[in-house]
Amino acid sequence: MSTPLFEYxxxxxxxxxxxGHRNAEWCGHGPILEEDIxxxxxxxxxxxxxxxxxxxxxxxxGQGRDADQLAYWRDETQFRNLQMLELPRGDFGFTMVRQxxxxxxxxxxxxxxxxxxxxxxxxxxxxxxxENRYHLRHSSEWVVRLGDGTEESHRRxxxxxxxxxxxxxxxxxxxxxxxxxxxxxxxxxxxxxKPKWEAMTAExxxxxxxEPPKGPMRMVGGRKGRHTEHLGHLLAEMQIVxxxxxxxxx
Amino acid sequence: MTNAAGLPTTGQEVIDLLHEVKDPExxxxxxxxxxxVRSAEVEGDRxxxxxxxxxxxxxxxxxxxxxxxxxxxxRGFKDITIKMVYNPxxxxxxxxxxxxxxLRAYGIAPPGPTSGGTELVSLGRPxxxxxxxYCGSSNTTTESQFxxxxxxxxxxxRACQQPxxxxxxx
Numbered sequence: 339m340s341t342p343l344f345e346y347x348x349x350x351x352x353x354x355x356x357x358g359h360r361n362a363e364w365c366g367h368g369p370i371l372e373e374d375i376x377x378x379x380x381x382x383x384x385x386x387x388x389x390x391x392x393x394x395x396x397x398x399x400g401q402g403r404d405a406d407q408l409a410y411w412r413d414e415t416q417f418r419n420l421q422m423l424e425l426p427r428g429d430f431g432f433t434m435v436r437q438x439x440x441x442x443x444x445x446x447x448x449x450x451x452x453x454x455x456x457x458x459x460x461x462x463x464x465x466x467x468x469e470n471r472y473h474l475r476h477s478s479e480w481v482v483r484l485g486d487g488t489e490e491s492h493r494r495x496x497x498x499x500x501x502x503x504x505x506x507x508x509x510x511x512x513x514x515x516x517x518x519x520x521x522x523x524x525x526x527x528x529x530x531x532k533p534k535w536e537a538m539t540a541e542x543x544x545x546x547x548x549e550p551p552k553g554p555m556r557m558v559g560g561r562k563g564r565h566t567e568h569l570g571h572l573l574a575e576m577q578i579v580x581x582x583x584x585x586x587x588x
Numbered sequence: 589m590t591n592a593a594g595l596p597t598t599g600q601e602v603i604d605l606l607h608e609v610k611d612p613e614x615x616x617x618x619x620x621x622x623x624x625v626r627s628a629e630v631e632g633d634r635x636x637x638x639x640x641x642x643x644x645x646x647x648x649x650x651x652x653x654x655x656x657x658x659x660x661x662x663r664g665f666k667d668i669t670i671k672m673v674y675n676p677x678x679x680x681x682x683x684x685x686x687x688x689x690x691l692r693a694y695g696i697a698p699p700g701p702t703s704g705g706t707e708l709v710s711l712g713r714p715x716x717x718x719x720x721x722y723c724g725s726s727n728t729t730t731e732s733q734f735x736x737x738x739x740x741x742x743x744x745x746r747a748c749q750q751p752x753x754x755x756x757x758x
Contacts, residue, residue, distance in 0.1 A: 372731060372732040372734075372742065373732075375732065375734055375735065375736070376732055376733065376734035379734035379735075379738055380734070382643075382645040382647075382738055383643060383644055383645050383738065384645070385645050386643060386644030386645020386646065387644045387645070389644070389645070390644055390674065442709075445708060457675050458674060458675065460675055461673070461674030461675025461676065461677055462644070462674050464675065464676065464677040465643075465644055465674065465677035465678070466644060468677065468679075468758045469643065469644060469758075471708065472733055472734070472756075472758075474708055474709065475707075475708070475709060475710050475733065476733055476734070478708075478709040478710070479709075479710060538708070538709065541709065542709050
C-alpha cells in the first residue's frame with residue numbers, strides 16, 4: 339500500500355536520480371576540463387541526494403527496499419520524475435538552461451522542506467539546499483554568459499529555452515499526494531513558489547537577453563508515471579549492470 | 589578511564605581515539621577535526637558513534653565509516669554501531685580552528701565563515717576572493733566552483749602564479 343509520503347519521496351528522489359544521470363553523461367565530454375569536473379560534481383551531489391531520499395522512501399514503505407532496489411528494479415511507469423529531466427542532455431547550453439530552471443525551483447522547495455516537521459527529510463533537504471545553491475549559481479552564470487555571449491551561443495540558449503520552457507508547467511503540478519503532505523506541514527504550496535520562481539528566472543533570463551516562448555505549455559504526467567520515449571532508453575542504460583548481475587557487489 | 593576489559597568508558601575518550609582516522613581525501617586532517625563525528629556513547633564493549641556526512645554524494649563517506657569501525661575494533665570493542673545522522677546538516681563551521689591551519693599548510697585554502705556573500709544568482713557580482721595558501725595574497729581568481737572533490741573549488745593566485753584549491757564554505 340503506497341502512502342503519500344512514500345510517493346512524495348519517490349518524486350523528490352527520482353528527479354535527482356534522473357537529472358543526475360543525464361548530467362553524469364557529460365563526464366569525459368565536457369567542453370573544457372573545468373566544466374567536465376563541474377557537471378560531474380553536480381551529478382554526484384544529485385545522485386547522493388537521490389540515494390538518501392530513496393533510502394528514506396524505502397524505510398517509509400517498510401517492504402525492505404533500499405535506494406539501489408528502487409533505482410535499478412523499477413520500470414518506467416513506476417518512476418515519478420519530471421519529464422523535463424529525462425530529455426536527452428542536448429548541447430552544453432541546453433544542460434545549463436535545464437539545470438537553472440530546475441535548481442531555481444528546487445531552491446524554494448528545499449527551503450521549505452528544510453524546516454518541515456519530518457526530521458530526516460528536513461536534514462536531507464537542508465544539506466541539498468546548500469548543494470543546490472552551488473548548482474543554481476553555476477548554471478545561472480552560464481545561462482547569462484552564453485545568452486549574452488556570441489551570436490551562436492545566444493542562438494543556442496534561446497533555442498534551449500524554447501524547447502524547455504513548455505515543460506516547466508510540471509514543476510508546479512500538485513495532486514492528492516501534495517495535499518496530504520501539505521496538511522501535515524511537510525510539502526510546500528506550489529502556488530506560493532511560482533511567483534518567486536518567475537521572478538528569479540525573469541531576472542536571469544533578462545540579463546541573458548533571451549526570452550521564454552509564448553506558446554502553449556506541455557502535458558504533465560511524470561508524477562503519475564507517464565513519461566516521454568526518452569526515459570526507457572535512459573533506464574536501459576542505467577539499470578543494465580544491476581539487472582544482468584543481480585546481487586553482485588564490488 | 590578504562591573498564592575491567594581495558595576499554596574506554598566515556599564518549600569523549602572514544603572521540604579522542606578517532607583522531608587516528610584521517611579524511612581519506614584530505615589526509616592532513618582527521619574525522620574529528622573535520623567535525624563529522626557528532627557524538628559517541630559507550631556501554632561495556634558496546635559503542636555507538638554518530639556521524640554526519642559532508643556532502644550527500646561524497647564517496648569518502650563509506651570509506652570513513654569502514655575506517656572508524658576498524659579503529660574501534662582494534663581498540664577492542666565488540667559491538668559497534670555507526671549511525672548516520674542528517675539533521676542538523678554538516679557545515680564547514682564545524683572544522684576545528686587548528687585543522688584550518690593544517691589545511692592551509694597542506695596547500696588547501698581553508699573555508700571562511702558560511703554566512704554572507706551568498707546571493708542565489710550571482711549575475712556577475714564579484715565573489716569574495718580567497719587568500720592564496722602559499723603566499724597569502726588575496727589577488728586571486730576563482731577558476732571553478734567545483735574541484736577535484738565535492739568539497740573543493742579551484743583558484744589561481746595572480747601574485748605567485750600558482751593554482752590552488754579551496755575548501756568551500758558550506
